[in-house]
Amino acid sequence: MNPGMADKAAARGTFIHNAVENYVRGLAVHPSDDLMPYWTGMPDKLDELLENGTILWSEKPYNQPQWSRYVGEDGVGRIHYYNENTGHGYAGCCDIIYRDGNGEVILGDFKTSVGPYSANFPKAKDNIPDHVRKALVSGVFKLKKTQLQLAAYSLAAETCLDLRVDKTQIIVSTPLPEYPVQVFTFSRAQLEKHMEQWLQVLRQFYDKLKD
Numbered sequence: 001m002n003p004g005m006a007d008k009a010a011a012r013g014t015f016i017h018n019a020v021e022n023y024v025r026g027l028a029v030h031p032s033d034d035l036m037p038y039w040t041g042m043p044d045k046l047d048e049l050l051e052n053g054t055i056l057w058s059e060k061p062y063n064q065p066q067w068s069r070y071v072g073e074d075g076v077g078r079i080h081y082y083n084e085n086t087g088h089g090y091a092g093c094c095d096i097i098y099r100d101g102n103g104e105v106i107l108g109d110f111k112t113s114v115g116p117y118s119a120n121f122p123k124a125k126d127n128i129p130d131h132v133r134k135a136l137v138s139g140v141f142k143l144k145k146t147q148l149q150l151a152a153y154s155l156a157a158e159t160c161l162d163l164r165v166d167k168t169q170i171i172v173s174t175p176l177p178e179y180p181v182q183v184f185t186f187s188r189a190q191l192e193k194h195m196e197q198w199l200q201v202l203r204q205f206y207d208k209l210k211d
Contacts, residue, residue: 012038012112016173017095020046020110021060038112038173041180045171049108049183052101057161059095070160079156088202094153097163106185107154108169109146116179117143117172143184146170148201150186151194165191 012035019029019039023046031039054063061067061077071077082089096108111117115135122128122136150168157165168191172182186194 009112011035015039016042016110016112017059020095021058024050024055024058025062037175042173045181045183049100049169049171050098053098055096055098056105056163057094057097057157059093067161079153079160081152081156081159086203086206088199088206090152090156090202092153092156094150094157097157097161097165104166105163106167106169107150107157107165108171109150109153111142111146111170111172113139113142113172113174115139116174116176117146117170117182117184119143119184143170147186147194148198151191151198152202154191155195155198167191168194 015031015035016038019031020042022029023043029039029043056064057067057077059077060075061071067077070079076093078091078093080089080091094107095110097105098108099105116139118136118139121140122133126133128136147168147170150170154165154168157163166188168186170182170184172179172184174180174182
């Protein structure tokens with residue numbers, strides 16, 4: 001393990017979440033020199049994603065007073081899911097829900113990473129450096145993990161906020177010029193598969209508690 005790496009990752013994550021919150025509210029963002037590479041491409045990407053759209057929910061919700069009951073004293077919004085039949089449940093804080101220019105409701109999650117995320121493993125015939133190959137392999141597992149996280153948030157959002165999530169998105173900022181901001185979008189059909197996978201993980205978790 002690399003000492004301090006977890007702390008640096010946590011600091012990057014805190015920065016990007018706060019920076020996005022400020023940006024969508026029209027507030028200035030002033031990254032430190034070490035964090036600037038993670039922010040450089042984000043404003044343009046946010047403008048692109050939100051063009052002609054409307055933010056419905058953010059980590060510190062606004063514009064939707066009917067959802068104020070889900071906002072804690074710290075200003076952070078937390079939603080929950082509970083199945084009365086199984087007794088399984090959880091709570092969490094999703095980063096953003098917005099209606100895009102086509103009227104579709106999208107639930108998104110912001111990530112920072114020193115390397116790129118990837119939807120597919122690199123092929124053996126791909127002529128890419130070993131360090132990039134390793135980063136892409138790691139990025140596949142990061143993507144799959146976040147897909148389940150988005151599925152969990154989507155179930156909670158549909159339970160608490162009385163809306164239907166049409167798509168999910170993973171928005172990843174890296175310090176690499178060739179991967180400034182990656183956006184991975186998943187359809188409703190894909191989301192429903194991820195929901196099934198997440199509920200299976202949830203069942204396994206509660207089953208272990210019984211042992």
